[in-house]
Amino acid sequence: MTDLDAFRTHVSQWCAEHVPADWRAAQTGVGDEEFVAFQKSWFAELHAxxxxxxxxxxxxxxxxPVAEQIVLYQELAAHDAPRLVLAFVGIHHAASTLLIAGTDAQRRRHLPxxxxxEIWVQGFSEPEAGSDLASLRTSARREDDHYVVDGQKLWASGGAHADWCLLLARTDPDAPKRKGISYFLLDMATPGVDVRPIRNAIGDSxxxxxxxxxxVIPADHxxxxxxxxxxxxxxxxxxxxGMTMLxxxxxxxxxxxxxLVEDCAHPRPDGSRPLDDASVRDALARFETELSGLRAMCRAVVERPDAGGPADPSIVKLFYSELLQRMTDFGTEIGGLDAHTVLAKPMSSGWESGAWMLDYIGSWEWTIPGGTSEIQRTIIGERGLGLPREPVTS
Structure with a gap:
């Protein structure tokens, strides 16, 4: 047995002992307090x-090592472990920002x-500054040893539970729009911060x-x-x-x-099964083929980051988001009327929970945030295929 095989066995055994067997039922329809408590408890267990x-x-x-990280996420997925929904911005966005551009004091304060x-939220998007993020209008003016910030942020995922915020604000209104923006760490308990949840199409906030x-944000933030x-x-x-997409x-x-396969094998009221239909079997075969390709691409991106092209992350994001949309759409069709009566999904699940209609509606989020599918195609065309760039005005 290789060291990697031994590690896989170790993670598999850990998952069998620690992944709550009933977490999906327990996290369906719960309130904010139960959701936050569960997320923090699960994070602490993974951390330990x-x-x-x-x-x-x-x-x-x-x-x-990267090879072990791949095995870890494969086993967590295979054992249907809850996702770290609340910790995501902190362990990925905030951590990468602090490690790349933060001061030693900032890293010592926030990484532990x-x-x-500690929960983080991303304060980037604004009304009229989503895909065109550089058009943001939130302002920050320097006064002695601090900045004074005014403005509005939108689509701040998990903002109602966040302790800190990664905030972009304009500090030079006269500079070209990409050159007058500064990056701040904002304590969400600061006076003047007002967080308002937005209820979405599936009833989540x-x-x-x-x-x-x-x-007021101190200058050392x-x-x-x-x-x-x-x-x-x-x-x-x-x-x-990279690894998050994997x-x-x-x-x-x-x-x-x-x-999806289980639902296709489930008998209809007349006794027939969707799986008996050749077109359904063909669709499942196409999905399995596409999934194999997606998983292979993700592994290639994290195993050989220097071997790929500058458009690879956009290719992965586009492929995943549109495959997710097609699969959940197909699941809704197979689920029939029953799929339309499910009103809640597990709070700590991924974008695929088996509540197909809710998953399908939620899948549209993936083709918009983090760069819309149209923007991803532009990046692929310009950076991957070398097509002429669109003109930049500032």
Whole structure:
């Protein structure tokens, strides 16, 4: 047995002993307090096992080799472990920002706190500044040893539960729009911060809008240089690719596909099964083929990051989001009228829960945030295929 085989056996045994067998039922229809408590408890359990932040440097509690990280996420997906929904921004976006551009004091303050359960939210998008993020209008003006911030942020996932925020604000209104933005760490308990949950189409209030009214941020909470926030933000956004996409692809290829096959094998009221239909079997075969390709692409991106092209992360994101949409659409069709009567899904699940109609509606989120499918195609065309770039006005 190789060391990697031994590690897989270790993770598999740990999952068998620690993944709550009834967590999906227990997390369906729960309130915010139960959801937050469960998420923090599950994060603490993963952290105790050394599985919470394997991608961090060893000095901060990570250091797991890439090959082992792949095995870890494969086994967590195979055992249908809950996702770290609330910790996602903290362990990926905030951590990558701090490690790349933060000061030693900022890293010492926040990285251990994230491991202790500190929750983060991303304050990037605004009304009229979503896909065109550089058009943001939230302002930050310097006054002595602090900045005063005014503005509004939108689509702040998990904002109602967040302790800290990664905030972009304009510090030079006269500079070209990408050159006048600064990057801040905002304590969400600061006076003047008003968080308002937004109820979405499936009844969740995961998204929030954040209003900032004369909010004071100490100058030492600036990340990087003043007016250099756009460059720092690219590192933050880059953390959504790579290993996080591999985890999502493994989950879609495990529980998501398994439930789809099971539903196709389930008898209809007349005794027939969708699986008896050749067109249904063909569709499942296509999905399995596409899933195999997606999972292979994700492994290639994380195993050989220097061997790929600059458009690879966009290819993976586009492929995953549109495959997720097609699979959940197909699941809704197979589920028939019964799929339309499910009103709640597990709070700690991924984008595939088996509640097909809710999953399908939720899948549209993936083709919009983090760069719409149209933007991903532009990146693939320009950076991957070398097509002429669209003109940039500023």
């Amino acid at each position: 096992a050394g599985f919470a932040v394997p991608h961090w440097p060893a000095a901060w509690g990570g250091g797991m 706190a994230i491991l202790d359960g 995961h998204f929030c809008e954040v209003f900032l009214n004369d909010v 600036l990340i990087g240089a003043e007016n250099a926030g756009w460059q720092v933000a690219q590192a933050t956004l880059g953390a959504e690719r 985890e999502l692809a493994e989950r879609l290829g495990n529980a998501g596909f398994r439930w």
